[in-house]
Amino acid sequence: MQPFTLNYARPAVQLEVISPYAYDSGLQLNVFPDGRIAATDHATLRALGTTTSTAGSKTHFDD
Amino acid sequence: MTVLILTSDEDVTADMVVLRLHETGAPVVRLDPADLTSGVALSGEYIQGVYRGHVSVGGRLVSVNGLRSIWVRRPGVAAARAAQPTTWLTEESSQALYGMLRGTDARWMNHPDAARRARHKPWQLRLAQRSGLPVPATLITTFPQAAREFAERFPDLVVKPVSGAHPQEPPRAVPTSRVAPDTDFAAVAFGPTLLQRRVAKRADIRLTAVGDRLLAARKAVAPDADPNDVDVRFAPSTSTWAPVDVPPRVGAAVLTYLKEAELAYGAFDFAEDGDGIWWFLECNQSGQFGFVEMDTEQPIAHSIAEWLAHGAEPGRTYVNGARRATS
Numbered sequence: 001m002q003p004f005t006l007n008y009a010r011p012a013v014q015l016e017v018i019s020p021y022a023y024d025s026g027l028q029l030n031v032f033p034d035g036r037i038a039a040t041d042h043a044t045l046r047a048l049g050t051t052t053s054t055a056g057s058k059t060h061f062d063d
Numbered sequence: 064m065t066v067l068i069l070t071s072d073e074d075v076t077a078d079m080v081v082l083r084l085h086e087t088g089a090p091v092v093r094l095d096p097a098d099l100t101s102g103v104a105l106s107g108e109y110i111q112g113v114y115r116g117h118v119s120v121g122g123r124l125v126s127v128n129g130l131r132s133i134w135v136r137r138p139g140v141a142a143a144r145a146a147q148p149t150t151w152l153t154e155e156s157s158q159a160l161y162g163m164l165r166g167t168d169a170r171w172m173n174h175p176d177a178a179r180r181a182r183h184k185p186w187q188l189r190l191a192q193r194s195g196l197p198v199p200a201t202l203i204t205t206f207p208q209a210a211r212e213f214a215e216r217f218p219d220l221v222v223k224p225v226s227g228a229h230p231q232e233p234p235r236a237v238p239t240s241r242v243a244p245d246t247d248f249a250a251v252a253f254g255p256t257l258l259q260r261r262v263a264k265r266a267d268i269r270l271t272a273v274g275d276r277l278l279a280a281r282k283a284v285a286p287d288a289d290p291n292d293v294d295v296r297f298a299p300s301t302s303t304w305a306p307v308d309v310p311p312r313v314g315a316a317v318l319t320y321l322k323e324a325e326l327a328y329g330a331f332d333f334a335e336d337g338d339g340i341w342w343f344l345e346c347n348q349s350g351q352f353g354f355v356e357m358d359t360e361q362p363i364a365h366s367i368a369e370w371l372a373h374g375a376e377p378g379r380t381y382v383n384g385a386r387r388a389t390s
Contacts, residue, residue, distance in 0.1 A: 001250060001252075001253045002250060002253065003250060003251075003253045003254025003255075003256070004210075004222070004248065004250035004251045004253065004254060004256045005222055005223070005224055005225075005237060005254060005256055005257070006230065006235075006237065006254070007250065008222055008237055008238070008240040009229075009230060009235040009236065009237045010235060010236055010237075010238070011233070011234070011235055011236075012229065012234035012235050012236045013236070019073060021075070023072035023073065025120075025121035025122075026121070028081055028091060028092075028093040028121075029078045029081055029082065030072075030073070030075050030078055037078070037082065038075050038078060039075055039076075039078035039079045039081075039082055040082070042357045045075060045353065045357065046354075046357060050073075050075050050076070050353075051075065051076045051079075051351060051352075051353025051354050051357065052351060052353070052354045
């Protein structure tokens, strides 16, 4: 029998987002191909939702 | 003295803090425990009463005795990306890394023991009560009859996971959801169930605590919002987060909570009701903050960097961004 709480479950939204930036181990920051630092581009971060409180994370449940 | 950040490469929220640390000139080493033993290396020796240890990543080598602070942000599972990952290697690597770091005098945000305890929602609810925060009537039970009686007493209920975790096989999300009045509670017997009186909220509150600095943000619920959209993470919304002052009694209670929980960082979620009361929902000991900072321009990343690089000034608290003496 299914636990009561799971009656309220819904399929997790699996967003396959390809980040337009990559980690630079020298800077210890994520940067765009043109060298700009990702953390300063709030418009892109908002669009990707990468800094947002989420649900359904596989690795971190307390966000 | 170096700041050590344990997080994944793709953690762009951590970048916001690394940038601030770079501005202050504080030495930073960032690594993901998942990269032990491919990219991250460690060594520790305990000889004649002396402990020395080093960690290296990306050409950087840091003495563990030279660590000022350790920020546990979003670390991967130790050795998950090793050439031949195994459960045994993960345990070995985790014990080696965290065991060595625990042997230092560095300050933690947050200490793994405190973090593990702080994840327990039932413990959070009790600590919130003891700290003086209003907590909505809550029941955690496997007794269907207890659930029925609770529903008779508090007819307007929500249900949410006790742990905050979400089932992965298959991947599903379990948002906080309203429970219909005529619900059959028989399935409560098949898993611990958290039922809570629904707060008819006019706003969601996210209070981010960094050391003694409290920064709160408010997101108003639209007058025409669907009352079934309880969970702000899932509710459609066009409104943004805006800074809001922390009521003095709430601020004092939150500081008590943090002290008792031994947390240096906490992201508190409240529901603000029609009377302006902030009802405690939970405290995420590693809660996200980037989305709040981008909306409100509150100096959360700066505050974290300041705590990691310097630490809070003893005897001072920071409420609503203003510094005040506590004694």
